[in-house]
Amino acid sequence: MTVKTRLTKKEKEEFRKLLLERKKSIISKLSRYYAESKEIDTDTALDLVDKAETTYTRDFLLGLTDSEREQLEMIDQALERLKKDEYGLCLICHKEISKKRLQAIPWAAYCIECQEKKEGESRGR
Ligand SMILES: [Zn+2]
Numbered sequence: 001m002t003v004k005t006r007l008t009k010k011e012k013e014e015f016r017k018l019l020l021e022r023k024k025s026i027i028s029k030l031s032r033y034y035a036e037s038k039e040i041d042t043d044t045a046l047d048l049v050d051k052a053e054t055t056y057t058r059d060f061l062l063g064l065t066d067s068e069r070e071q072l073e074m075i076d077q078a079l080e081r082l083k084k085d086e087y088g089l090c091l092i093c094h095k096e097i098s099k100k101r102l103q104a105i106p107w108a109a110y111c112i113e114c115q116e117k118k119e120g121e122s123r124g125r
Helices: 009-034 042-051 056-061 068-083 099-104 112-123
Strands: none
Touching: 009 068, 009 099
């Protein structure tokens, strides 16, 4: 059984915008970081990250902190889930993630219960 998200088209569009804005803000920070050595604008940077295959791009991504890189990846995964109509569902229990949580963290992949469980596990290690 495939669970589909029950978000309306309009809601999905809003979350997509939130995700893209966040992505853009991480990347624009990155292009500022590189501005001294390389002439690169936000659109070029976005394009590079989307292609994320070349060595150059990998080097480029090294300008990000680990958490920013992680966030960028989570944003991309969330965008992918939006495309497949699976956005807003917890990856562990497949229940819907509350809209309030998604508004605060649009790239959230887990519901609060599963997130807490996961964090509890990694703390216990
Ligand atoms: Zn869950």
